[in-house]
Amino acid sequence: MAKVAYFDASALVKRYSEERGTQLVNEVFRLLPNSARSCSVITLAEVTAVLVRKRNDGRIPRSLYKAALLEFNREFIDDEDVFISSVDDDLVLESIPLIEIHHINMTDALLLYSALVLRNPAEGDGKDLLFLTSDKRLLRALGAENIPAFDPETDTADDLFRMLELPRHGSDDKQ
Secondary structure, three states: OEEEEEOOOOOHHHHHHOOOHHHHHHHHHHOOOOOEEEEEEEHHHHHHHHHHHHHOOOOOHHHHHHHHHHHHHHHOOOOOOOEEEOOOOHHHHHHHHHHHHHHOOOHHHHOOOHHHHOOOOOOOOOOOEEEOOOHHHHHHHHHHHHHHHHOOOOOHHHHHHHOOOOHHHHHHHOO
């Protein structure tokens, strides 16, 4: 089964605004087809909010903000091949226990529960997920739930290739 990269906002925003880990997120985009990219509808709103904050506080100029938003829309929101998981009342209610179990916030609980549903063939599509996040609490919760996770801020290109189960060509392991 092919891997699906499931992004939270802390990882996905690196595609549209230069941060530590941007090169590895770009590598995921290079390595995987659009149909192997996924996120929650909440992540779409969070990435947009981060880009707006960066524009408002001057970390990115308006021209780069507009270009980033256009690219984000093209690569995720408007791309029919990208899988966007929805959030409904049942998902919210089912994710609430994860807050206490893993000591995470509500958004992280929703994302974690979404990933659990997506990888479960009885409930979702049985997707073989690689969750991309730089959120330390969410990383711990993903580990506790046995969901493979990649942190583009601390993991390496070699880690990425190993987790995606792809052969590695070349010797540059840190990006």
